[in-house]
Amino acid sequence: MKLRKAASFAIALTVVTGLLAGCSKGNSATNAGKEDKGNEGTQTEQASKDVKLTFFNTSAEVNTVFEELFKKYHEQNPQVTIELIPTPIGGAQLEKFQSLLASGNPATIVNLDAGTILQYKDDFLDLEPEKAKYEALTNPGAIDGALLDGQFLGIPWTAQGYGLLYNKRAVEEGIGGAFDPASVKTRDDLEAIFKKIEASGKAPVMLHGADWSLGAHYLGLTYSLQSQKVEDNRKFVEELKNGQVQLTENPQFTGLMDTFDLLKKYNARKSDPLVADYNRDSADFAKGAAAFYFMGDWSWAVIGTLEGRDADFGILPLPISNNPEDFGNAQVAYSEPKLFAIDDSKSTPEQQEAAKAFIEWMVSSEDGQKAIITDMGLSMPYKDLKAKSTNVMSNAVSEYVKQGKIINIGVINYLPQDYWAKTGAAMQKYLVGNIDRQGLAQEVQDYWKSYAGK
């Protein structure tokens, strides 16, 4: 009897200690990682045999393509194993990144927004030694555009552009003839086309009512349009924070908002503008229910595989005034939104080297480029691409890039993380007539003032 009691007590004790051990396992692994840094000599031999990398991905819609790539790389380099840390589309991505970092367990490689990398720059590896190599691989200016505060912390691998997308068939049916995109140079030109399309019984434009679209992409242009230089745009934001800017007197802001009033008036979702169903808005545009769409080439991920869609799409700059010469009227917004960066807080030198090799393979090998361009449908700012894109829209954006007709929206990398949510909400209020132009300017200015001195 006594023996039994003792036995059961012993079992319970092992269970509890087992639990404790299980919890501390994760810790000891990362501690080991730290120690490795200290005594490299003894560790290199083992590490050259097997390296395990983790990859934190915020491009959630292409998780599976990355996993395929990891497998392929592992087949070619059996000593390197890469594990994906996925995040859900549009949810809790930053939270997860922060918790990994805070628990001392960061991923070796991250695919993050440039702005996030800047905020955590002390935790990432300085890639200065690699810079020359990548400058040779990429399009002119691509690396410059990816520099954060002058530092090369992340490798650009994808490029995105946005503006007024158009559905060629829908526009031509609307205006009753061939459509020459070069004919739209000013806001009045655009309004004339909208009027014709509306008279033909079609909806002229789709205005997606989500806060990210209105706050980051639309209102965000205010900061990028101030000047062609990111530096000057950053200065403008600083002035906003210090309360030195009256937006209602800023020509870029008023121009943008005048165009916004136009889009609002001819909006296909006029009756209920805030529903903001991304899939439905994209599909309706792709099928010709609306002729224009304020969105970017990333919407190809939805449109490309759609049944019964139209074939011909293009992009127009968003005109913000009636002077064709004004900056922005002939340019489309363009950026390298995501960068690959390598952890420098807990990763071993072996892991970092393996990570560098893997990233280079991803962006320069045929397998890697095919996966990014063909399977993900993204465009790459690299030279001599070994795969051809089926993304009609990003090809249209590339035409603008080639001619240098782009708005560099790099200033957004330096904005606080919540700017799009907060100012996007103000834009939504304006969209449904909850506040007027004055009220909008006030709310946006108040938001920036709350960041004064930060």
Place this chain on the structure above:
Amino acid sequence: MNKKLSLKNAGTFLVFGGPSIFAFAAVVIIPFIVGLYLTFTNWDVRTGDSSLIGFTNYLEVFRDKVFLQQLWFTLKYVFFTVVIANVFAFFIALALTRGGRGEQWLRTGFFTPNLVGGIVLGYLWQTLFSQVLPYLGAKYGWELFQTSWLTNTGTAFWALIIATAWQLVGYLMIIYIAGFTGVPNDVLEAASIDGAGRTSVIRRIILPLTVPAIVICIFISLSRSFLTYDINLALTKGGPFNSTELATYHIVQKAFLSNQYGVGQAEAVVLFAVVAIIALTQSYLLKKLEVES
């Protein structure tokens, strides 16, 4: 002898209580204490450093007008959710304890939403509110459903309540059913012999005798609706223009989007205090109404 016995008791306690105490400490008590500590620091995951700054974060909470608005919004939301969910659950439970046919199936049906995760449920109702109902509204000319309920502050508030209550009703119903089966049959029979009608049986016999169940149900629905996050995220994302952000949603945004961890955590502590005070007061007051049959 006595010493041996107490040692034995401690051992037995450790065997049965140990694992759950360990788990509870690991995921509730320790994080709570660490969280409390965090509210007195300016900790930031980006820089990793933290120093004690006293009550600054708490002062910031009461200066955060948006949070106070959101807290008031949450209180209204909780009030209506608790009332609606409990009234419905009570009467559904009443209807499903009369011994009619197919009762088991109906009970299962009402309980099912509770098994669906909040995110899935949120998206489900989102489709209903922003696609299905406006479609029907346009087709049959119902003024109420012409536009999505989720794009207007007033209606989005009710949409949130409906979705949460719908999820809660099944769970509360089960508790009420258990409560009703505890009402002795002889009392009910005596009442009907004395000529009591259905309404007075409910009012004077069933209601007082199920007070324990009511206390539990209100407690559960209070705490669960105060801590609603997933439905809020999936259904309205705090929109339109952040007007339907519940307190929990605001806290997460504050900490992880605006990077104000200390303030966010302090707001969480304030929310905890509010929930604790309300939940404890209501169970204390309602407990007094309990009677013996």
